[in-house]
Amino acid sequence: MPEIRITPCTVTGLYTLQDIAIRSYNDHYLYLWFDGGDWYLDRSFSEEALRDELTDPNAAFYLIYADEELVGFLKLNLHKAFEDYPAEEALELERIYLTKEASGRGIGREVVKFAISIAAKYNKRVIWLKAMDSSRSVDFYEQNGFVKCGTYTLPFEQMKPEYRGMYVMKVVL
Structure with missing residues (x-):
């Protein structure tokens, strides 16, 4: 497994973040959209x-x-209420995006461990997320301790309807 380093990104790193966000998104998700993901x-x-x-x-x-x-x-x-958990007890994992070359190398597992450590630092009781129901990411999150606890439908008209479904998942700490 590669040596993993996870560093905070502030506004001074905006263009670095923008570059990796677009590259990693383009690697995996353009097929979801009628317009190829432009919107x-x-x-x-x-x-x-x-x-x-x-x-x-x-x-x-x-x-x-x-x-x-x-x-x-x-x-x-860092502070996003979920189910019966008030914002001070809940953390949302909104995005883990990796490039195609980085996928399947154990990096995501380390990133989830990192997110759990951040949740512990803030004394959170639950981490929650939304994962596309058509995606392999659901299996990944289940392998990392998350359980399905609900569903959600994305409201994006620009997205092909068959890909709008999401599972809501959580891990209680």
Whole structure:
């Protein structure tokens, strides 16, 4: 397994984050969209969108390196209520995106462990997330202790309807 390093990303790293976000998204998700992902990439990874998120005190971004090569990023929402858990007890794992070359190498497992360590640092009782029901990521999260606890449908008209379904998953700490 490669040597993994996960470092915080602030607004000074906006363009590095933007680059890895677009590269990793393009590697895996363009087939979901009628427009090849243009709408989503602009909505989520434009300079303005990332600057807004990077300056949000509730959002925490991390850059993921494997053997010193930038291979992905992690986004956590540090205080986001879930089910019966108030915001001070719940952390949302919003995104783990890895490049195609980094996938399947054990990196994601290390990133989940890292997210759990961040949750522990903030005395969280639960980590929750949404995973596409058509994606292998559901199996990945189950292998890492998460359980399905609900469903959600993405409201994006630009997305092909057969890919809008999501599982809501959680791990209680």
